[in-house]
Amino acid sequence: MLPPTTTAIRSWRPPKPRSSLFTRGLSGLTINSGRLMETLHQTCQWGAAHPYGKSRDSHHRTIRALADSHAAKTSAATETGMARLALDDDDARVRRWFASETEKLGCHNTTDQMGNMFARQAGSLGSPAPMTAMGSHLDTQPRGGRYDGILGVMAALEVLRTLKDKGRKTKYDLGAINWTNEEGARFPKSMVSSAVWSGSIPLEDAYSLADIFNPQATMESELRRHGFIGDIPCSSNANPIGAHFELHIEQGPILEDDGKKLGVVQGAQAYKWLTVTVNGRDAHTGTTPMAARRDPILAVAKMIAASNAIARESDALASTGIIKIPPGSSTNTLASQASFSLDIRHPHDDVVAGVVSRCLESFKQIAAGDGKGVDISWTLDTDSPAIKFDPECIKVVQQSADELVGPDGWLPLTSGAGHDSVETNKRCPTTMIFVPCRNGVSHHPEEYCSPEDCAIGTQALLEAVLKYDELRATKDN
Amino acid sequence: MLPPTTTAIRSWRPPKPRSSLFTRGLSGLTINSGRLMETLHQTCQWGAAHPYGKSRDSHHRTIRALADSHAAKTSAATETGMARLALDDDDARVRRWFASETEKLGCHNTTDQMGNMFARQAGSLGSPAPMTAMGSHLDTQPRGGRYDGILGVMAALEVLRTLKDKGRKTKYDLGAINWTNEEGARFPKSMVSSAVWSGSIPLEDAYSLADIFNPQATMESELRRHGFIGDIPCSSNANPIGAHFELHIEQGPILEDDGKKLGVVQGAQAYKWLTVTVNGRDAHTGTTPMAARRDPILAVAKMIAASNAIARESDALASTGIIKIPPGSSTNTLASQASFSLDIRHPHDDVVAGVVSRCLESFKQIAAGDGKGVDISWTLDTDSPAIKFDPECIKVVQQSADELVGPDGWLPLTSGAGHDSVETNKRCPTTMIFVPCRNGVSHHPEEYCSPEDCAIGTQALLEAVLKYDELRATKDN
Numbered sequence: 031m032l033p034p035t036t037t038a039i040r041s042w043r044p045p046k047p048r049s050s051l052f053t054r055g056l057s058g059l060t061i062n063s064g065r066l067m068e069t070l071h072q073t074c075q076w077g078a079a080h081p082y083g084k085s086r087d088s089h090h091r092t093i094r095a096l097a098d099s100h101a102a103k104t105s106a107a108t109e110t111g112m113a114r115l116a117l118d119d120d121d122a123r124v125r126r127w128f129a130s131e132t133e134k135l136g137c138h139n140t141t142d143q144m145g146n147m148f149a150r151q152a153g154s155l156g157s158p159a160p161m162t163a164m165g166s167h168l169d170t171q172p173r174g175g176r177y178d179g180i181l182g183v184m185a186a187l188e189v190l191r192t193l194k195d196k197g198r199k200t201k202y203d204l205g206a207i208n209w210t211n212e213e214g215a216r217f218p219k220s221m222v223s224s225a226v227w228s229g230s231i232p233l234e235d236a237y238s239l240a241d242i243f244n245p246q247a248t249m250e251s252e253l254r255r256h257g258f259i260g261d262i263p264c265s266s267n268a269n270p271i272g273a274h275f276e277l278h279i280e281q282g283p284i285l286e287d288d289g290k291k292l293g294v295v296q297g298a299q300a301y302k303w304l305t306v307t308v309n310g311r312d313a314h315t316g317t318t319p320m321a322a323r324r325d326p327i328l329a330v331a332k333m334i335a336a337s338n339a340i341a342r343e344s345d346a347l348a349s350t351g352i353i354k355i356p357p358g359s360s361t362n363t364l365a366s367q368a369s370f371s372l373d374i375r376h377p378h379d380d381v382v383a384g385v386v387s388r389c390l391e392s393f394k395q396i397a398a399g400d401g402k403g404v405d406i407s408w409t410l411d412t413d414s415p416a417i418k419f420d421p422e423c424i425k426v427v428q429q430s431a432d433e434l435v436g437p438d439g440w441l442p443l444t445s446g447a448g449h450d451s452v453e454t455n456k457r458c459p460t461t462m463i464f465v466p467c468r469n470g471v472s473h474h475p476e477e478y479c480s481p482e483d484c485a486i487g488t489q490a491l492l493e494a495v496l497k498y499d500e501l502r503a504t505k506d507n
Numbered sequence: 508m509l510p511p512t513t514t515a516i517r518s519w520r521p522p523k524p525r526s527s528l529f530t531r532g533l534s535g536l537t538i539n540s541g542r543l544m545e546t547l548h549q550t551c552q553w554g555a556a557h558p559y560g561k562s563r564d565s566h567h568r569t570i571r572a573l574a575d576s577h578a579a580k581t582s583a584a585t586e587t588g589m590a591r592l593a594l595d596d597d598d599a600r601v602r603r604w605f606a607s608e609t610e611k612l613g614c615h616n617t618t619d620q621m622g623n624m625f626a627r628q629a630g631s632l633g634s635p636a637p638m639t640a641m642g643s644h645l646d647t648q649p650r651g652g653r654y655d656g657i658l659g660v661m662a663a664l665e666v667l668r669t670l671k672d673k674g675r676k677t678k679y680d681l682g683a684i685n686w687t688n689e690e691g692a693r694f695p696k697s698m699v700s701s702a703v704w705s706g707s708i709p710l711e712d713a714y715s716l717a718d719i720f721n722p723q724a725t726m727e728s729e730l731r732r733h734g735f736i737g738d739i740p741c742s743s744n745a746n747p748i749g750a751h752f753e754l755h756i757e758q759g760p761i762l763e764d765d766g767k768k769l770g771v772v773q774g775a776q777a778y779k780w781l782t783v784t785v786n787g788r789d790a791h792t793g794t795t796p797m798a799a800r801r802d803p804i805l806a807v808a809k810m811i812a813a814s815n816a817i818a819r820e821s822d823a824l825a826s827t828g829i830i831k832i833p834p835g836s837s838t839n840t841l842a843s844q845a846s847f848s849l850d851i852r853h854p855h856d857d858v859v860a861g862v863v864s865r866c867l868e869s870f871k872q873i874a875a876g877d878g879k880g881v882d883i884s885w886t887l888d889t890d891s892p893a894i895k896f897d898p899e900c901i902k903v904v905q906q907s908a909d910e911l912v913g914p915d916g917w918l919p920l921t922s923g924a925g926h927d928s929v930e931t932n933k934r935c936p937t938t939m940i941f942v943p944c945r946n947g948v949s950h951h952p953e954e955y956c957s958p959e960d961c962a963i964g965t966q967a968l969l970e971a972v973l974k975y976d977e978l979r980a981t982k983d984n
Contacts (some may be wrong), residue, residue: 172835282794299793303838314949315826315850316776316923317759320819322947327827331811338805339876342797348803349792353830353845358649361780361828361848361888362924363950368830371838373792400815411838446543446793447839470799472791473840 056433057496061185061192062502063485070184071107071482073168074176076123077114080475083406097475111475116169116211117145117252124168125258128208131187135194137205140332143233144223144254145210151190154199160272160458161309162200162495162502164189165207165224165390165450171215175477176304177279177467177484183208185277192291192492202272203500209450210249210258217249218242224453226264233264266457273423273498274454279479281447283470291435291486292441293464294428298452300382301375302417306333306393309406312366321399325370332399336392337372345386345456346376347446377444379416415454417445420459422501423494427463430493434486463490524797533910534973538662538669540962547661548584551643551653553600554591557952582839588655588952589653592690593646594622594729601645602735605685608664612671614682618737619746621700622687622730628667630976631676637749639677639936639972639979641666642684642701642927648692652954654944654961656686660685662965663753669969679749686927687726687735693752694726695719703741703928708742743934750900751931753939754968756956757923759790760947768912769906770920770941770961775929776824777859777893778852783810784868787881789843803845804832809876813869814849823853823862824923854921856893894922894929897936899978900971904940907970911963940967 114120115428125147129139132149140148150161166182186206193199209227214220217239225231237250253259262269285293310324334350342346352371360364372389376382390408397406431440443464445452454460465487470477479487591597602624606616609626617625627638643659663683670676686704691697694716702708715728730736739746757763762770787801811827818825829848836842849866853859867885874883908917920941922929931937942964945955955962 043721070921093717093900123657180960210821243973280520281791283799284796287799301793311948312951313947314758314924315824316778316852316925317757317949318758318824318923318947320824322760322764325826327830328811328815331808334805334808335812338797338808347792347795347797349802349839349841350808351792351840352836352843353804353832355830360827361850362826364826373838375793435667447791448793466916470790470795471788473791 056495059190059192059196059198059492061492062224063481063488065191066184066188066484066488067481069187070176070180073124073127073184074108074112074180077112077120077170078110079113080108080173082111082476083109084273100410104210108176111477112170112174113172114168115172115216116171116213117249117258118216121169122256124236125208126321127189128168128183131189132206135190136253137190139346140262141258142227142236142262142264143225143259144236144264145260146223146227147208147266148205148269150203150205151193151197151505153202155205157202159202160270161203161205162273162498163205163207163271164275164491164495165454166276166278166279166429167209167212167214167450168291169211171213171473173475174213174473175475177477177479178281178472179212179278181279181479181487182277185484185491187493188488189492197341200496201503202499204495204499212450216241217280220448221450221453222249223264223424224450226285227266227269228453228456229266230453230456271454271458272502273420273458274451274460275423275491275495275498276449276451277487278449278462278464279472279477280443280464280470281467281472284443285441285464285466286468286470290439290441291466291483292431292490293463294424294431294440295445295462296420296424296442297377297419298417298445298448299375299377301373301412301414302377302382302386303412304372304386304408304410305369306372306406306408307367307369308397308404308406309367310364310424312331313364315362315364318364321401325364325401326404327365328400329396329404330368330370332396333393334370336396337389340388340392341374341385344376344385345382346374348385348389350375373460375446377416412450417455419461423459423498426497426501427461427490427494429497430490434490434493463487463494524963528720534970536669536673536675536969538665538962538965538969540958541741541959542668543661543665543965544958546664547653547657547781550601550604550661551589551657553649554597555587555590556590557588557650559588559953560586560588585653588954589647589651591645591647592649592692592693592737593724594733595693598646599733602685605645605660605664607869609667609683612667614667617739618735619739619741620736620830621644621706621713621741622704622735622737622739623700623704624685625682625746626667627680627682628670629676630678630680632678634679636679637747638680638682639750639752639975640682640684640748640755641752641968641972642931643753643755644686644689644927646688646690648690648950649772650952651690651950652952654954654956655758655949656689656755658756658956658961658964659754662961663744664966666969666972677973678980681972681976689927693718697925698927698930699726700741701927704743704746705930705933707745707930707933720811748931748935748983749979750897750935751937752900752904752968752972752975753926753928753929754964755926755939755941756942756944756949756954757920757947758949760943761920762918762941763945764944765918766779767916767918768943768960769908769917769967771901771908771917772896772922772941773901773919774896775894775922775925776852776854778850778889778891779857779859779863779887780889781849781885781887782846783849783883783885784844784846785874785881786844787841787885790841792839792841795841798878800841801881802841802878803843803881805877806873806881807845807847809873811847813873814866817865817869818851818862821853821858821862822849823858825862826850852923861982891925894932896928896932896938900936900938900975903974903978904938904967904971907967911967911970940964940971
C-alpha cells in the first residue's frame with residue numbers, strides 16, 4: 031500500500047530524530063552571503079539575457095536617464111534571465127573563470143573527457159579516498175534564470191572559500207564539480223555528462239549529440255574547440271567521488287507556499303514520457319457530419335482531459351507540453367493527424383505504471399468513441415524509475431536543516447525534475463538540498479531565489495558536508 | 508421553433524409537388540457522358556499532381572513495365588489529384604482552353620476586371636436580358652481533386668455543347684461562367700471574384716491579395732501577367748446575370764451513405780469562425796503541482812471537447828482544425844499559451860449564435876476550473892449568415908431530379924461549404940445541384956465522382972436550365 035500524498039512531489043517527513051542521537055551542532059563557520067550573491071551575479075555577465083522588471087524598463091529609457099540613477103542601474107543589472115547554453119562562448123568563459131577561482135583556493139583541478147570539472151580541496155587526512163563533492167551545473171536553458179544549477183556551483187565555491195578563509199579543513203578531500211550540459215537544451219540530452227560518468231550513456235553517444243540548430247557542432251567538436259576535453263576518463267570507476275551533495279532551487283511552489291526555507295530531498299519521482307499519435311481523415315468541417323468524422327484533434331483533446339483526470343485520482347502528475355498537427359492545417363479542414371506528449375510522474379514506480387496503463391485504456395475507448403473512430407499509436411520515449419537518495423546523506427542534511435531553521439522550517443521533498451544527482455546517486459551516496467524560488471518559477475528569465483534563501487541553502491550545504499565528513503571519519507575508524 | 512434535423516447539413520424535404528402542376532417532362536436531349544469525362548480528364552493535364560492508387564504505384568515501376576500495359580497506364584492517368592492554383596501557369600492554360608472551346612461553340616466571350624470568364628450562347632429570342640448562367644471554378648486546392656469546381660465548369664460546357672450539337676436553342680441566352688480563385692488557396696480569400704461581382708468586396712481589396720508564399724505576386728499582378736484583366740467591370744450591376752445554377756460534388760457523405768444520386772440544394776449553412784486564445788504560465792511539469800498550474804493546453808483540450816458536446820446538443824457542427832502552441836515547447840514544460848480555431852455551423856443563424864454563446868460560457872468556466880486558472884480571449888474571425896437559395900431555381904432542379912432519378916433518388920440538402928453560388932445568390936436567383944463523391948472526400952487528391960454520377964448531375968443541370976428558361980418565358984409573357 032502506498033502512503034497517501036498531498037501532492038505528488040511532497041514526501042513524507044521521516045520520523046523525527048531524537049536530538050541526542052543526531053544533533054552534533056553547527057560548525058561555527060558562516061558563509062559570506064554578500065560574496066555569494068556578488069559572485070553569482072558577476073558570473074551571470076556571461077550569458078545574461080531577457081531583461082525583465084526594472085531591467086527591461088531601462089531599455090525604454092535613455093542612457094542619460096539611466097546614468098542619473100546608479101542605484102536603479104545596479105538593481106536592474108540583476109533583473110535578467112540567462113541564455114548560457116552548454117559549451118557556447120559564454121559557457122566557456124564562466125568555466126574558465128571557475129577553474130581560475132578554484133585554483134586560487136589551492137584546489138587540484140581536473141577535467142574529464144566530457145569536460146566535467148572537478149576542483150579538489152585537500153583534507154587534513156591526506157587520504158587518497160574519493161572526495162566528498164558538491165556539484166551542479168553552470169549551463170542554462172535558452173530562456174533560463176540565474177539560479178537553476180548556477181546557485182549549486184556558486185554555493186560549492188562559497189563553501190570552499192569559507193573553509194579556506196577560516197583555515198578550516200575537512201578530514202577527507204572536499205570538492206566542487208561543474209557537470210557539462212545538464213540542461214540538454216543545446217545538445218538535446220539532459221544530464222548527459224553525469225550520465226556518461228555514471229555509465230548510463232556511452233561516451234560516443236554523448237560526443238555525437240549535435241547542436242539542435244547547427245548539426246555541424248557536436249558536443250565533441252565544441253569541447254574540442256574550447257579545449258575542454260580533459261585527460262581523465264569520464265567514468266565513476268576511473269574517477270570516483272565519495273558522495274555528492276547538490277544545492278538547487280526547488281523549481282516548484284511548495285516551500286514558498288508553506289513558508290519553509292529548506293527542502294530535504296528524499297529522492298526523485300518516477301516518470302514516463304509518451305508520444306501518442308492519432309490518425310484520422312482530413313475532411314471539410316462544413317460538409318462532414320459528426321457521425322462521418324475521423325477527427326484526430328477532437329480525440330487528442332479528450333485524451334489530454336482524460337489523462338489529467340486519471341492522474342488526479344492517484345495524486346500523480348499528468349502533463350502535455352506538446353501538441354502537433356500537420357503543417358497547412360486550416361480552420362475549415364479537420365486534420366488528418368494529431369499527436370501529443372504525455373508526461374506522467376509520481377514518487378512511486380507502480381503509481382506511474384498504473385496511471386499510464388489506465389490512460390492508454392481510456393485513449394483506446396476515446397479513439398473508438400466519436401464518428402467513425404480514429405487510429406491510435408504510442409511510443410514510450412523515456413522511462414525513469416523512482417530514485418531514492420542515500421539515507422546517510424539525507425540524514426546529515428536533515429540534521430543541518432533542523433539546526434539552521436528548526437524542525438518546522440524545512441520539508442522533506444521528492445524532486446520532480448531530473449538533476450545530475452540522479453546520475454551520481456547510481457554510483458555514490460547522494461542527496462540534494464532545495465531552497466524556495468519565487469512563485470515556483472524556473473526555466474524562465476524571472477526565476478528568483480532571495481539572497482537570504484540562497485545563503486540559508488549554502489549554509490546548509492556547508493553544515494551537511496562537514497557532518498558527512500565527520501560521518502566518513504567515524505565509519506573509517 | 509426550429510425544425511428538428513438529423514444532421515446539420517441535411518435539409519427538410521419540401522412538400523411533394525403535385526406532378527400535374529410542376530412536371531413538364533424531360534427535354535429529350537441527352538448529354539454526352541463520354542465526352543464530359545474525356546474533356547474533364549483532358550483538362551486535368553494542367554495541374555495534375557499527387558498520384559494515388561495505380562498511378563502512385565506506377566511511380567515505383569519501371570517505364571518498361573508500364574509500357575507493357577497500355578490499359579493500366581490509361582486508367583492510372585486519371586488517378587491523381589490536382590494542384591492548379593488560381594492564376595498559376597496551369598490555371599492560365601486551362602482558362603485559355605476554356606475560352607477557345609466556348610468560342611468554337613459560337614459563344615460570345617467576355618472577361619471582367621477580376622478575370623471572371625463569361626461565355627454566352629445566344630438564345631432564340633435575341634433578348635438583351637441577362638443570360639441564365641451555369642457557373643463554377645477551374646482552380647483547385649494545392650492538394651485538391653479533379654471534381655471540386657472543375658465538374659461544374661465542364662458540365663456547363665457539356666450542356667452548351669449538347670444544345671449546339673442538337674441545334675437546340677434556349678429562348679434566353681444561356682452561358683457558362685468560370686469564376687476566378689474560388690478556393691482562396693493561393694490568394695487567401697475564398698470566392699473572392701464572385702464576391703467582387705456581387706459587391707461584397709471592393710475590387711481594390713481583391714487586387715491587393717498576395718500569394719501566400721510570394722508577397723510580390725498579387726491577384727492584380729498575376730491577372731495582368733496572364734492578360735486576364737478584362738474590359739468589363741466586375742459588377743452585378745454592370746454585368747448582371749439572369750440566374751446562376753452550379754453543379755458541384757457534395758463534399759460530404761450524405762448522398763453516398765443514403766444511396767441518393769442528386770442533392771437539391773436549398774441554401775447554405777450559417778457559420779461563425781472564432782480563434783480562442785488561452786494564456787497561462789510556462790512551468791516545469793515535474794515540479795509544479797496540479798493545484799499550482801496555469802495550464803493552457805489542458806484548458807484548450809477541455810474547451811475543444813466541450814464545444815463538441817455543446818454543438819451535438821443542437822445538431823450543429825463544431826470543429827477545430829488548428830491548435831497553436833508557442834515554438835520551443837517541450838515535453839517537460841507546460842506551455843505559456845495555446846490557441847485554437849473553432850468553426851460552428853448550422854442551417855439556422857440562431858442555432859449557430861446559441862452554440863457559440865454556450866461554448867464561450869463553458870470556456871469561461873473551464874478557464875477558472877483547473878489549478879490557478881488561465882486567461883481566455885477570443886476573436887470572431889468570420890460571421891457568415893445562413894443563405895436561402897431561390898425557390899424557383901430550387902423548384903426546377905427538384906422537378907428535374909424527380910424526373911431523372913425519381914422522388915426517392917434525391918435529397919434536399921443544405922450546403923455545408925461556401926461556393927460562388929452563395930455570392931451570386933445575393934444578386935440573382937441561384938441554386939446548386941450536388942452529386943455524390945466517394946466517401947464524402949473532397950479537398951484531397953482522392954476526391955472522386957463516378958462517371959455515372961457526373962453524367963446524372965450534368966443531365967440534371969441541362970434539364971434545370973431548360974426548365975428555368977421556360978419559366979422565364981412564361982413570366983415574361
